[in-house]
Amino acid sequence: MKIIKSIEEWRYIFKKHKTNGKTVGLVPTMGALHGAHISLVGHSVKDNDLTAVSIFVNPTQFNNPDDLTNYPETWESDVAKLEAAGVDYLLYPAYEDMYRDNYRYKLIETEYSGDLCGTARPGHFDGVLTVVMKLLNMTKATKAYFGEKDWQQFQLIKDMAETFFIDTEIIPCPLIREKSGLAMSSRNKMLTTEELERAPLFNKTISSGKTIAEMKEELTSLGFKVDYLKKKEGRIFGAVFLGKARLIDNVKI
Numbered sequence: 001m002k003i004i005k006s007i008e009e010w011r012y013i014f015k016k017h018k019t020n021g022k023t024v025g026l027v028p029t030m031g032a033l034h035g036a037h038i039s040l041v042g043h044s045v046k047d048n049d050l051t052a053v054s055i056f057v058n059p060t061q062f063n064n065p066d067d068l069t070n071y072p073e074t075w076e077s078d079v080a081k082l083e084a085a086g087v088d089y090l091l092y093p094a095y096e097d098m099y100r101d102n103y104r105y106k107l108i109e110t111e112y113s114g115d116l117c118g119t120a121r122p123g124h125f126d127g128v129l130t131v132v133m134k135l136l137n138m139t140k141a142t143k144a145y146f147g148e149k150d151w152q153q154f155q156l157i158k159d160m161a162e163t164f165f166i167d168t169e170i171i172p173c174p175l176i177r178e179k180s181g182l183a184m185s186s187r188n189k190m191l192t193t194e195e196l197e198r199a200p201l202f203n204k205t206i207s208s209g210k211t212i213a214e215m216k217e218e219l220t221s222l223g224f225k226v227d228y229l230k231k232k233e234g235r236i237f238g239a240v241f242l243g244k245a246r247l248i249d250n251v252k253i
């Protein structure tokens, strides 16, 4: 696996691969990799000649500075996992290289991005869409892979790619859970042992078939701080705080 910091080098390499007719799969991540990231990588390796993963903790999508400071980092184990999964290229750019304009230009969606996770996190999806657009443009990937844990993010990215005539096909990947039912997330690393034992009750509660009001009450009594719970598109979407972590999940009704 080739590890690249320079965006110019990355662009040069992927232009060459495109000219040579190679298909490229892109898996954007923020690192602190777990099984779900590796399952996205697996889809890409299976579908494409080459797989590229980016690790970039994107500051513009963090509306809470503490969340950014506390975001877990596990570089050495990330590299080992990606090597083992058969990744060809890893990009880890610096903020200054990614945001040469210091975020003077941004990409904004004006409807859906204010719903669900966007309600309490103003500007979050502006940061997500902007960085994903940059990654798609600099890689010119054939396909890019996104997880359905971040359902709203996937929909917004898919619509963005269509809206701006981006050639990359945006591929959804199923939500991966721990055996306990807890959705895998880098933020689970921020939980204490006791919180980690309690965390699966979030999924259990939103899968219970109770009303939204009952679920809210139950989660609150279990020590979760509910950000939102909402029924939409035949699914229940939710975000809760537990200790230092904000956890999200969604289930089909």
Ligand code: AMP
Pocket (backbone or CB within 6 Å): 028, 029, 030, 031, 036, 037, 040, 145, 146, 147, 148, 149, 150, 173, 174, 175, 176, 177, 183, 184, 185, 186
């Ligand atoms: P992140 O590093 O959290 O930004 O996630 C990188 C990619 O992995 C995104 O497309 C996420 O939706 C996806 N992802 C993270 N956790 C899961 C999960 N438990 N199941 C499926 N996809 C996931």
